[in-house]
Structure formats: C-alpha cells, structure tokens
Amino acid sequence: MELNNLKDAFDRVAKKQKLSCSKVQEVMDQIVQEIEKAIEMMQSTTLDHKSILAELKKKLHEIAPLAQLEGTQKELNIALSKYPKALEKTLNPDISKAYRNIEFDSHTVNQIIASHFYRQGMFDVGDCFITEAGEAEAAAAMRSLFQEMYQILEAMKSRNLEPALKWAAANSDNLKENGSDLLLGLHQLQFVKILQKGSREEALKYARTNFVPFAGNHMAEIQKLMGCLLYSDRLSESPYAHLLSPTNWDIVAEELTRQFCNLLGQSYQSPLSVTIAAGVQGLPPLLKFMTVMAGKKQEWQSMKQLPVPVELDKEFQFHSIFVCPVSKEQSTEDNPPMLMSCGHVLCKQSINKMSKNGSKTFKCPYCPSDVDAPRCRQLNF
Structure with a gap:
C-alpha cells in the first residue's frame, strides 16, 4: 500500500x-x-x-x-x-534501526561468502577473501568443485558441449535417481549443432549412438529430432526451427547448474543471494515495527523470534511454517498446529492455555464457535 x-x-x-x-x-x-x-x-x-x-x-x-x-x-x-x-x-534510509546483535558462526558465514564468489566465477576474489578470513583449508575443495562447474558453463557459452557431456555421462546414475533428463538435453543440443553444419549422415550416426538408451521414455522427442533430418539444409525454415533457439541452451545450462549443485549437496541458488533478497523483502515491516517501538530498543535486542509476521514470496518458502496467531510463536514438534472444530488453527500450547489443559471449552479467537480441546486434531503440513 x-x-x-x-x-x-x-x-x-x-x-x-x-x-x-x-x-x-x-x-x-x-x-x-x-x-x-x-x-x-x-x-x-x-x-x-x-x-x-x-x-x-x-x-x-x-x-x-x-x-x-x-x-x-x-x-x-x-x-x-x-x-x-x-x-x-516510505523508504526509510536508516535501516540500522532494524539491526539486532545476533551471534553468527563466523566459519559458516565465511564459507557462504566464499561459495558465492566461486559460484559467480570470481575465483581471485574468493581466494583473497578466504586467505584474509583464514579459511583457506576449508574452502580449497569448494573452489575446485565450483571451478569445474564454471569451466563447463563457460564452454557451453562458446557452444562447446564436450565438457558438459563428459560430466553428465560420468554422473548419469545420479542424474537418473534425481529424475533429470540433462544428458538427453545435452545430446539434443549436440545433434542439432551437428545438423546445422549440414552433415546429415554424421547427425544420424550421432543419434544412433546416443539416443538408444532414451528411446523407452522419450520417443516423442527423438522422433522430432529425426524429423529434422529432412530439413538439414533449411532447418531455420522448417517446423523444427524452435530447436535452434538460444533459449534451449539456457534451459540446459540452468538444469546442469541445478544438478551440479545438487550432487555437491549445495543449493541451486547462492545462499547469500537468497538471504539478501529475503532480507530486502522483510526489512520494511521490521522498520515500521521499530518506529512504533522507538523507546523499547533493549526489548527488541532480547527477542528470540520476530515480533511481527513477515510475508515473503513463494520463492523464499522452502518448507511449511506455521505461526500461531495467538502466541505469535512458530510451531514445533512439541507445539504442533492443531485444527479446531470450526476450521481455524492454533498451536497446541495456545489451545491448552485457553482450555485450561482441556478441562473446559473455549471460544475461537476468530469466530464465535465453542471449541472442545480434546476434539482438536494435529495438522501435518
């Protein structure tokens, strides 16, 4: 607003x-x-x-x-x-009002920052950072792994698929377990690239060598590629012209990045980028809250949880979270969300408190319904 x-x-x-x-x-x-x-x-x-x-x-x-x-x-x-x-x-320039003195694990933070630099291909900057932070030993392995990914992606930008094909073939079993069609996507790009050169025989030979393992589940895609052989000299004017789009390369490169990070046990997006982007979205309500709590700075510093709900976009919602609208506390295994007979949801501790540990009925905070605590059911998201 x-x-x-x-x-x-x-x-x-x-x-x-x-x-x-x-x-x-x-x-x-x-x-x-x-x-x-x-x-x-x-x-x-x-x-x-x-x-x-x-x-x-x-x-x-x-x-x-x-x-x-x-x-x-x-x-x-x-x-x-x-x-x-x-x-x-509207745009409060003094964001320090929302700052809190929170202790972080410096080793973890340093790894996240170094990882971000390596993901972006900024290896010199990452090396300088880990050296000054004293994290050289811990980050050495991380550097070499991301360096391999960066080299593969740089080769793809130059339309060289050999490093990507080699990596995908070496990790084909893991890619199958993840349900990824990355290897097929790379072979499709290579097939079209060969066909663009006008070598129909070489493209057909490549298809026979590499598409057979995928025939069972991807026959429709393979048939389209075989149709391209009829238009090898005018593919850009054929019904299969969309296969020449640079977007196809971007999609495969994104999938390779996703799978590469997945096999490393890393998130697809940089944790540092995600944290900053989420923080930017969450900052306005926190600044507004601090304006109201101008005289209670000490109370703000001692809070263990956020005092107000902060709505973030779906891209930042990685797992289900329920915050009790009464206690304002996040649900836990010991304090799970409970569905009341009226359809509204509160945390278990709030229901116990309002019902005197189930000894009496109580009114729902959101509607005039009387709620019987023993009839409340635990919700699993």
Whole structure:
C-alpha cells in the first residue's frame, strides 16, 4: 500500500512536469512565431524597422510568457517539494534501526561468502577473501568443485558441449535417481549443432549412438529430432526451427547448474543471494515495527523470534511454517498446529492455555464457535 502511495506521488510529479513542459513549448512557439513575422515584415516591406520592433514588443507583452508559465511552474514546485517527503516516509534510509546483535558462526558465514564468489566465477576474489578470513583449508575443495562447474558453463557459452557431456555421462546414475533428463538435453543440443553444419549422415550416426538408451521414455522427442533430418539444409525454415533457439541452451545450462549443485549437496541458488533478497523483502515491516517501538530498543535486542509476521514470496518458502496467531510463536514438534472444530488453527500450547489443559471449552479467537480441546486434531503440513 505504501509503495502504491509513493507511485501515485511520482505520477503526480511526472504529470505536472509534462504540463509544465507543454506550456513552456506553447509559449516558446508563440514567441518564435511573432519574431518570425517581424523578421519577414522587415525583409519584405519598406516600413520603418522601429515601428515593426515596437509592434513586436507590444505582441510579446500581450503574450506575457512569465505570467503564463507561473501557474504551471508553481504547481510543479509544490509536487516536487512533497515527493522527497513521501520518499523519506516510505523508504526509510536508516535501516540500522532494524539491526539486532545476533551471534553468527563466523566459519559458516565465511564459507557462504566464499561459495558465492566461486559460484559467480570470481575465483581471485574468493581466494583473497578466504586467505584474509583464514579459511583457506576449508574452502580449497569448494573452489575446485565450483571451478569445474564454471569451466563447463563457460564452454557451453562458446557452444562447446564436450565438457558438459563428459560430466553428465560420468554422473548419469545420479542424474537418473534425481529424475533429470540433462544428458538427453545435452545430446539434443549436440545433434542439432551437428545438423546445422549440414552433415546429415554424421547427425544420424550421432543419434544412433546416443539416443538408444532414451528411446523407452522419450520417443516423442527423438522422433522430432529425426524429423529434422529432412530439413538439414533449411532447418531455420522448417517446423523444427524452435530447436535452434538460444533459449534451449539456457534451459540446459540452468538444469546442469541445478544438478551440479545438487550432487555437491549445495543449493541451486547462492545462499547469500537468497538471504539478501529475503532480507530486502522483510526489512520494511521490521522498520515500521521499530518506529512504533522507538523507546523499547533493549526489548527488541532480547527477542528470540520476530515480533511481527513477515510475508515473503513463494520463492523464499522452502518448507511449511506455521505461526500461531495467538502466541505469535512458530510451531514445533512439541507445539504442533492443531485444527479446531470450526476450521481455524492454533498451536497446541495456545489451545491448552485457553482450555485450561482441556478441562473446559473455549471460544475461537476468530469466530464465535465453542471449541472442545480434546476434539482438536494435529495438522501435518
């Protein structure tokens, strides 16, 4: 909602600016028109130039450019003066208010940062970091593994599939267990690449050698590839032209990255990137909360859990989490979510507290239903 208000304020400034520019252009056109008329008269008649200039001065005085521009410029200045205030109110520049003194495992944090550099192919920066952080031994293995992945991806950017095919063939069993069709995808790219060179016989030979193991589950894809043989000299104009799209390479490269990280026991995305992106989303409600709790800084520092629910996008939801709407505590094995007879959900400890350990019925906090604690059922997400 606050971002919508900020956008409205920006739109008002943009609208006023357009109006101001249009008015300036209109007045300038009027002035230019009168001056051109005066010049034309001076060139085409024998009239006294002084009288022509006097008439021009009169016309310009009637146009009154400053008077015409004053109104729109004033409105623009008012909108411009309000916009920085709206920015400051919505986008709080002092994010340190939401800072908490939390102890982190420095070894884990250093590994996450080094891993991020290596994932991006910034090996020199990663080496410098782990050396200064004293983590050289722990990060040496990580570097070599990500370096292999980076070399494979760089080769794919140059349309060289040999390193990727070699890695996928060596890990084919693990890829099958993960349900990945990466190896088939690489063979498809290589087949199309050979066919683009106009070598139909070589492409057919490659297909016979490499597509047989996939015939059982991927016959439809293989049949399409065989159809490409009929258009080897004009594949870009054929019904299979979509196989030439660079997007196909991007999709396979993404799958390779995902599977490579999976076999390393690493997440597909950099934990550092995910943490920062999630933090950016969660920062506004925390800043708003701290504005309300301006005089309770010490209480904020001692809290073990977030005091307010922070909604994140689905891309940051890696497992089910339930926060009791009454106690504001996250559910645990000892304090699981419980479904009440009315359909609402609370944590077990909240139900026990409201029912005096099941000795009496209680009213649901969200509807007027009477709830019998023994009839509540545990939910498993």
